[in-house]
Amino acid sequence: MALTYEKIQTTTLSSAQASVTFSSIPATYTDLVLITNGKMVSSENALGVRLNGDTGSNYSSVAFYGTGASPGSSLRFNNGVEMYVARMGASTNCTSIIHLLDYSNTTTYKTALSRGSSSSIIMTTANTWRSTAAVNSVLVRGFSLFSDFASGCTFTLYGIKAA
Amino acid sequence: MVVRLSGTQPQGPKQLETLENKTVDGTQNTVRVNRGTTANRPIGPVIGDLYYNTELKDLEQYTEDGWMLVAKQVPRVPAIGSATLDGSNNASVSFTPSAYGQPASSYTVQSNPGSFTATGSSSPISISGSNLEVGTPYTFRVRSVGSYGQSAYSAYTSSVTPITMGSYESIQTVTVGAGGSSSINFTSIPLTYTHLQIRVISRGAQVATNFMRFNGDTNSNYSSHYMFGDGTYVNSGTLNSDKMYAFFSTTVGGFFGGAIIDILDYANTNKYKTIRSLSGGDENAAGYAEFLSGSWRNTNAITSITLVPGSGNIAEYSRFALYGIKGA
Numbered sequence: 435m436a437l438t439y440e441k442i443q444t445t446t447l448s449s450a451q452a453s454v455t456f457s458s459i460p461a462t463y464t465d466l467v468l469i470t471n472g473k474m475v476s477s478e479n480a481l482g483v484r485l486n487g488d489t490g491s492n493y494s495s496v497a498f499y500g501t502g503a504s505p506g507s508s509l510r511f512n513n514g515v516e517m518y519v520a521r522m523g524a525s526t527n528c529t530s531i532i533h534l535l536d537y538s539n540t541t542t543y544k545t546a547l548s549r550g551s552s553s554s555i556i557m558t559t560a561n562t563w564r565s566t567a568a569v570n571s572v573l574v575r576g577f578s579l580f581s582d583f584a585s586g587c588t589f590t591l592y593g594i595k596a597a
Numbered sequence: 598m599v600v601r602l603s604g605t606q607p608q609g610p611k612q613l614e615t616l617e618n619k620t621v622d623g624t625q626n627t628v629r630v631n632r633g634t635t636a637n638r639p640i641g642p643v644i645g646d647l648y649y650n651t652e653l654k655d656l657e658q659y660t661e662d663g664w665m666l667v668a669k670q671v672p673r674v675p676a677i678g679s680a681t682l683d684g685s686n687n688a689s690v691s692f693t694p695s696a697y698g699q700p701a702s703s704y705t706v707q708s709n710p711g712s713f714t715a716t717g718s719s720s721p722i723s724i725s726g727s728n729l730e731v732g733t734p735y736t737f738r739v740r741s742v743g744s745y746g747q748s749a750y751s752a753y754t755s756s757v758t759p760i761t762m763g764s765y766e767s768i769q770t771v772t773v774g775a776g777g778s779s780s781i782n783f784t785s786i787p788l789t790y791t792h793l794q795i796r797v798i799s800r801g802a803q804v805a806t807n808f809m810r811f812n813g814d815t816n817s818n819y820s821s822h823y824m825f826g827d828g829t830y831v832n833s834g835t836l837n838s839d840k841m842y843a844f845f846s847t848t849v850g851g852f853f854g855g856a857i858i859d860i861l862d863y864a865n866t867n868k869y870k871t872i873r874s875l876s877g878g879d880e881n882a883a884g885y886a887e888f889l890s891g892s893w894r895n896t897n898a899i900t901s902i903t904l905v906p907g908s909g910n911i912a913e914y915s916r917f918a919l920y921g922i923k924g925a
Binding site: 438439440453464465494495496497498499505506507509510512513533534536539541542543545546547549558559560561562564594595596597 | 698700731764765766767768769770797798824825826827828829830831833845851852853854855856857875876877878880881882884885886888889914916918920
């Protein structure tokens with residue numbers, strides 16, 4: 435049976451922390467899936483994702499969200515210094531799923547999809563990192579470092595391998 | 598029988614001397630045995646031979662497991678059996694306790710590698726699969742534990758290798774080559790899963806107009822609804838047609854959209870078929886993030902899937918990977 439969907443690494447915070455980094459990610463999968471669970475220390479926020487330590491303005495994101503009011507809203511970030519992915523609340527633990535597609539190919543820019551929610555918002559985002567480099571590290575933090583992750587947050591990275 | 602210890606210190610390793618059996622007091626036997634250090638135990642002993650170990654200050658008997666203290670004998674080594682893995686990668690290790698020697702109060706199984714252990718009172722003993730790494734071959738050995746200590750370990754079992762549980766399996770992948778492709782087809786899809794998932798990166802000639810059909814059905818049996826945001830506004834719409842909306846893709850060179858399409862209960866023959874999709878892409882000035890759902894008004898099991906762009910071709914390097922998801 436093919437090894438198709440595997441956990442690569444899990445990090446659980448024992449104290450508040452500004453960011454979490456998965457490094458030395460093997461290039462043996464097709465997609466990566468990062469699942470976050472927890473809450474922020476001070477205030478609800480989106481998450482920021484950087485790849486391979488790139489702090490340049492090479493990211494762009496479009497977000498589509500709803501807060502319970504019709505019809506919902508959308509926003510975008512061009513030439514950002516991190517991806518804008520959903521989402522982590524401050525009062526209750528929230529779960530987000532971030533898909534990094536075809537992360538190890540060296541031909542195309544990298545695409546990420548995310549969805550997540552808190553007690554006040556549901557959100558999905560599409561993101562691009564304008565680099566053809568294979569992704570070997572993923573940093574996740576509060577978007578623009580708006581808030582730290584609270585103790586107890588979990589971050590689990592999975593690899594999915596296509597036949 | 599009373600055992601009285603006597604004799605002389607052997608001068609280095611030697612054959613065990615013949616035991617003297619004498620009747621004393623009319624009712625008791627006297628057994629005289631060799632004595633000496635551990636290093637000077639007799640050469641070539643046979644099972645049942647006795648020896649007084651002057652270092653340990655105790656009587657030893659030669660057994661199937663070697664020289665062992667008679668009065669404080671530990672249990673014998675169990676005979677190892679086999680190791681098997683269950684559906685959660687828990688390892689079950691079987692063994693046969695020795696029919697001889699002191700009784701064991703428990704048995705300890707140990708893995709290699711990892712030296713993970715588990716203890717039980719009888720065979721088989723299970724080691725939790727949460728300790729074992731997927732893809733790593735493991736062997737196991739066992740030893741018995743008694744009131745005066747534990748035996749040596751047995752031999753190892755044959756190896757077993759934990760595997761990723763078959764809840765998510767890759768079925769087929771299509772990568773678009775030079776010149777692009779007018780459609781993507783998955784055929785002869787096995788009906789052994791509960792759900793299907795297609796994971797996509799793609800670029801095409803037109804955004805938000807990639808469609809899907811099942812089993813070659815080109816009749817107007819499809820309906821779908823979408824909702825998206827483009828960074829400025831949100832919108833939603835519907836399509837009742839001979840095909841359903843399936844996913845968004847980018848159009849600008851270098852940028853690729855992504856999609857995760859779930860096709861639920863696809864092998865069921867009592868329900869219309871339902872899909873949901875999360876897709877989107879961003880070109881650093883334009884792009885969409887989109888949810889959509891769709892129905893195929895047919896109760897047939899899905900055996901083939903066709904994905905088609907609204908116009909033009911799907912670009913080179915686009916990739917479509919079909920996975921099967923099994924329910925419990």
